[in-house]
Amino acid sequence: AQTVTQSQPEMSVQEAETVTLSCTYDTSESDYYLFWYKQPPSRQMILVIRQEAYKQQNATENRFSVNFQKAAKSFSLKISDSQLGDAAMYFCASTSGTYKYIFGTGTRLKVLA
């Protein structure tokens, strides 16, 4: 079965510093997408960044970047210049087939002023 694992239940970072959230996944599919979503207390899932598995170049969105290691099935998220507004739950997800996302259990990020 396809799985997504986030081994860090909680992480803390000082404001303006950099933090990396870890994610590993297991899939038998050759074509898939990987995502990081942010979930604030309102519970709305907000897309942070997306990576297409067939692209070797790591995706970047402003202060957010990923380290995609396809052979190791690793997909970590780096947040640079952390801001108080970055505090939230972060979920890693992969596509499974045509219709499903498989989500990890999440990492709670705390940003310290």
Add this chain to the structure above:
Amino acid sequence: GAGVSQSPRYKVAKRGQDVALRCDPISGHVSLFWYQQALGQGPEFLTYFQNEAQLDKSGLPSDRFFAERPEGSVSTLKIQRTQQEDSAVYLCASSLGAGLSGNTIYFGEGSWLTVV
């Protein structure tokens, strides 16, 4: 509307009661997804609609769960004879295209269901 809208935002149901959760997707979006998120967990897939057709319902946990999208826009998730293990946030999402590949999906804020 501007985003995916879900109602009610909060629902407390007595065990054994039937509940209906509504999802208004972004206008014109073909795809609609339902996910269940239990406390402390990531969302889990329930079902997928492409227009009015329910193409995948493999994630519905039991025959007490039923979803429909009769006119290809608004969707309702119905839970019959609710049980305590049904307590969760139910997230709806929609996307413009069919399926997931290459499409951005937009989530609503969820319906929080508590069964007492």
